[in-house]
Amino acid sequence: MRGITHARWAAGAVAVALAATGCGGGAAGSDGGIGTAVLSSSWGDPQNPLEPANTNEVQGGKVLDMVFRGLKMYDPRTGKADDMLAESITTTDSRNFTVKVKGGWTFSNGEKVTARSFVDAWNYGASLRNNQKNAYFFGYIEGYDKVHPTRGSQSADRLSGLKVVDDHTFTVKLDQKFSSFPDTLGYAAFAPLPRAFFTDHAGWLKKPVGNGPYRIESYQRGAQMNLRTWDRYPGPDKAVNGGVTLKVYTDSNTAYTDLMAGNLDLVDDIPAAQLRNVRSDLGDRYINTPAGIIQTLEFPFYDKRWNRPGSEKVRTGLSMAINRKQITDTLFRQTRTPASDWTSPVLGVQGGFKEGLCGKACAYDPAGAKKLVKEGGGIPGGQVKITYNADAGSHRQWIDAVCNSINNALGDNKACVGNPVGTFADFRNQIGQHRMSGPFRAGWQMDYPLIQNFLQPMYYTDASSNDGKWSNGEFDKLVDQANAESDPIRSVATFQKAEEVVRDHMAAIPLWYQNGSAGYSDRLSDVALNPFSVPVYNEIKVS
Amino acid sequence: MGRYVVRRLLQMIPVFVGSTLLIFLMVNVMGDPVAGLCGERSCDPATAAQLKREFGLDKPLWQQYLTYMGNVFTGDFGTAFNGQKVTELMATSFPVTIRLTVVAIVFEVVVGITLGVVTGLRRGRPVDTAVLLLTLVVISVPTFVTGLLLQLLLGVEWGWIRPSVPPEAAFDELIVPGLVLASVSLAYVTRLTRTSIAENKRSDYVRTAIAKGLPRRRVVVRHLLRNSLIPVVTFIGTDIGALMGGAIVTERIFNIHGVGYQLYQGILRQNTQTVVGFVTVLVLVFLAANLLVDLLYAVLDPRIRYA
Numbered sequence A: 001m002r003g004i005t006h007a008r009w010a011a012g013a014v015a016v017a018l019a020a021t022g023c024g025g026g027a028a029g030s031d032g033g034i035g036t037a038v039l040s041s042s043w044g045d046p047q048n049p050l051e052p053a054n055t056n057e058v059q060g061g062k063v064l065d066m067v068f069r070g071l072k073m074y075d076p077r078t079g080k081a082d083d084m085l086a087e088s089i090t091t092t093d094s095r096n097f098t099v100k101v102k103g104g105w106t107f108s109n110g111e112k113v114t115a116r117s118f119v120d121a122w123n124y125g126a127s128l129r130n131n132q133k134n135a136y137f138f139g140y141i142e143g144y145d146k147v148h149p150t151r152g153s154q155s156a157d158r159l160s161g162l163k164v165v166d167d168h169t170f171t172v173k174l175d176q177k178f179s180s181f182p183d184t185l186g187y188a189a190f191a192p193l194p195r196a197f198f199t200d201h202a203g204w205l206k207k208p209v210g211n212g213p214y215r216i217e218s219y220q221r222g223a224q225m226n227l228r229t230w231d232r233y234p235g236p237d238k239a240v241n242g243g244v245t246l247k248v249y250t251d252s253n254t255a256y257t258d259l260m261a262g263n264l265d266l267v268d269d270i271p272a273a274q275l276r277n278v279r280s281d282l283g284d285r286y287i288n289t290p291a292g293i294i295q296t297l298e299f300p301f302y303d304k305r306w307n308r309p310g311s312e313k314v315r316t317g318l319s320m321a322i323n324r325k326q327i328t329d330t331l332f333r334q335t336r337t338p339a340s341d342w343t344s345p346v347l348g349v350q351g352g353f354k355e356g357l358c359g360k361a362c363a364y365d366p367a368g369a370k371k372l373v374k375e376g377g378g379i380p381g382g383q384v385k386i387t388y389n390a391d392a393g394s395h396r397q398w399i400d401a402v403c404n405s406i407n408n409a410l411g412d413n414k415a416c417v418g419n420p421v422g423t424f425a426d427f428r429n430q431i432g433q434h435r436m437s438g439p440f441r442a443g444w445q446m447d448y449p450l451i452q453n454f455l456q457p458m459y460y461t462d463a464s465s466n467d468g469k470w471s472n473g474e475f476d477k478l479v480d481q482a483n484a485e486s487d488p489i490r491s492v493a494t495f496q497k498a499e500e501v502v503r504d505h506m507a508a509i510p511l512w513y514q515n516g517s518a519g520y521s522d523r524l525s526d527v528a529l530n531p532f533s534v535p536v537y538n539e540i541k542v543s
Numbered sequence B: 001m002g003r004y005v006v007r008r009l010l011q012m013i014p015v016f017v018g019s020t021l022l023i024f025l026m027v028n029v030m031g032d033p034v035a036g037l038c039g040e041r042s043c044d045p046a047t048a049a050q051l052k053r054e055f056g057l058d059k060p061l062w063q064q065y066l067t068y069m070g071n072v073f074t075g076d077f078g079t080a081f082n083g084q085k086v087t088e089l090m091a092t093s094f095p096v097t098i099r100l101t102v103v104a105i106v107f108e109v110v111v112g113i114t115l116g117v118v119t120g121l122r123r124g125r126p127v128d129t130a131v132l133l134l135t136l137v138v139i140s141v142p143t144f145v146t147g148l149l150l151q152l153l154l155g156v157e158w159g160w161i162r163p164s165v166p167p168e169a170a171f172d173e174l175i176v177p178g179l180v181l182a183s184v185s186l187a188y189v190t191r192l193t194r195t196s197i198a199e200n201k202r203s204d205y206v207r208t209a210i211a212k213g214l215p216r217r218r219v220v221v222r223h224l225l226r227n228s229l230i231p232v233v234t235f236i237g238t239d240i241g242a243l244m245g246g247a248i249v250t251e252r253i254f255n256i257h258g259v260g261y262q263l264y265q266g267i268l269r270q271n272t273q274t275v276v277g278f279v280t281v282l283v284l285v286f287l288a289a290n291l292l293v294d295l296l297y298a299v300l301d302p303r304i305r306y307a
Helices: A002-022 A058-067 A115-126 A195-199 A201-206 A252-261 A278-285 A311-320 A324-331 A345-351 A366-375 A395-410 A424-432 A451-459 A473-484 A488-505 B002-029 B045-055 B061-073 B086-121 B126-140 B143-157 B171-201 B204-211 B216-245 B248-253 B259-268 B272-300
Strands: A038-043 A072-074 A081-083 A086-091 A096-101 A162-166 A169-173 A214-220 A224-229 A243-248 A286-298 A336-338 A384-389 A416-421 A440-445 A508-520
Touching: A038 A252, A058 A214, A058 A224, A058 A243, A081 A086, A096 A115, A115 A162, A115 A169, A115 A195, A195 A201, A214 A243, A252 A508, A252 B143, A278 A286, A278 A508, A286 A345, A311 A366, A311 A488, A311 A508, A324 A336, A324 A395, A324 A508, A345 A451, A345 A488, A366 A395, A384 A395, A384 A424, A395 A416, A416 A424, A440 A451, A451 A473, A451 A488, A473 A488, B002 B061, B002 B272, B061 B272, B086 B126, B086 B171, B086 B216, B086 B248, B086 B259, B086 B272, B126 B171, B143 B171, B143 B248, B171 B216, B171 B248, B204 B216, B216 B259, B216 B272, B248 B259, B259 B272
Parallel strands: A038 A243, A384 A416, A384 A440
Antiparallel strands: A072 A081, A086 A096, A096 A169, A162 A169, A214 A224, A224 A243, A286 A440, A286 A508, A336 A508
């Protein structure tokens, strides 16, 4: 098989030579050596059917990212929401928005992208009948409670807040003020859909059709997806390679082995076991950059023992007993960064990330921790049990490390133990039924790079991901204010005030920000991860 | 013989019902599968209720089981959470695993029995000791270690094979994974054959056959081997089912999208339909393999035929 390796190397050299002589200086992606080569990348089997409003995990999201473009797009480097299909999104009162869609865009099957493509898609996504798991994204739009009632059947099929004005204009009416609403529209759930989606749904699912830089050439479910560059893509972010082959791997270790053996070009998840070797294996072809993911420990506030006056001291004490730096350095080998606020560095300072907002409460201080826990009346029941799912990730290792750190700080061997749950489904089940007796693992991956997305879904009273049932009037009020604020700078500042409330009550212990990690073969260049830890495929050059 | 087969077939019914019911109960005891469907956040109650209704999870368990079994007899194994028919998943994954199992069984039969015969006839000689030691090592090293080691050496270091198997998984790509899957059973087959041969070598009929002046080859193959194979055939027969269901580790290492992969995904996502469906089929395979073994007995030893 050595011969094959050589042959490929030679072919690569020829391609480089062709590119250098043939179309040097020409636009990438035109008719040259570059732009036709296809790269292969590791993939996981999407959990749900590949509909934009039904995809809530990163593997399905990866594909949507390649085959769809929405009104807005998040800059792969800064995370800023820029206009993509939106000509303009205007409002005078932060509640009624007029959206103008650019002309000249089509789906890869030739159908024009119009205002209706969006309105139909959003109505579909919101409708209870369609079981879309991201339906709550449309929850701000007026009429959502009719289309998607909390119980019973729906009394309307279409959101009353959506109106098509003409081919390229539609209006959105929200049921409350939400000034950063336009910035959420880069999320995949808001993607436009062609008519084929509604007329031949089963066929569409077999081979989704979108309007992004790539089109799906073939899709073998559970095994492989072949994406090819769509030549007539009208957008500014054309793909500079010929396409991407996504290969499903059950185990990230095998993907890594395949990368080492030269059978795979890109892995976007370096397995924990390989972190020790990855630098010597890949050198600078290893990427480790911040992603919009934060890991926390949440508390069951429905349990009186964790929600009595003074228990915030216990919670803060526990936070101070965790040696974040040591755990991220030794266990995670710097693929995570100790958290010092409740957002993520990918937001940037302007977006609301404020390093050190947590202050002393997140700094390792065993003596102070011991004192605070004592002042707060001690640990409820004498022992902290941290619940987690043991089926995935390396949760067991870090929970054990956190517990060791707490035990050492409090000078009590039994102060903290891990409480493993067999499967993720069961873990979520127990959380949903409010059966947690102590802190539990929580991970938050942002939907869109806004500080709002890190605070509201997690800590607002009865919010969709407020699993601990924390409720605080002051926090809610500040979030409402911040959402209504039309000046982005003041809005962010108000959100940060709300975040301080979270800190003062230690509603959840922030642990660390997770990085995205990736490795690639020497055929590739210009590989980067966006703030969602997904590779920016269209910018990858293949030699 | 006919009555024997019928009786065996009738015995399969309670085993089939019992095992599927057990799996059904076990998967359901783990809790509400819909809870894990929406990722780190909980599904909104309306969608969760709707999903439960659609998958029939809102009904009492006994009713779910009855409906399920009723559907199974019409060939409907339900729908997996990703919207695919379970039968569709089976159609893509079973052929791959069957190919893998065939490769493994061929290794077991050819290599295992040959080594067993060779060592059984040369008991106590260096060959025998060497093979015994080797099989001891193979038995004591877990499959995933053998698998990862071979993958690393053959796939990455020497570049003889691809470390992962492409989705089509043709026979030649399955040789190394098949060997890994077969390794432990292979060692057992060798040892079983060896003991059996060594024991029967001293028996009267073999002595008679030699005394009659039959060629050595005929004595070994027709007389000695045929009688010594009964325990080995039992083992290989039951192993077919075990290999198909137990391929989870091997399939994971070599990224083979077979039954083990689907089962693993199903368990992880607590997908009742996938897990129960695949286990149902595996139970059938087990039962069929056992039946086959019993019939083979009759072929190998005429005395059993009339029992």
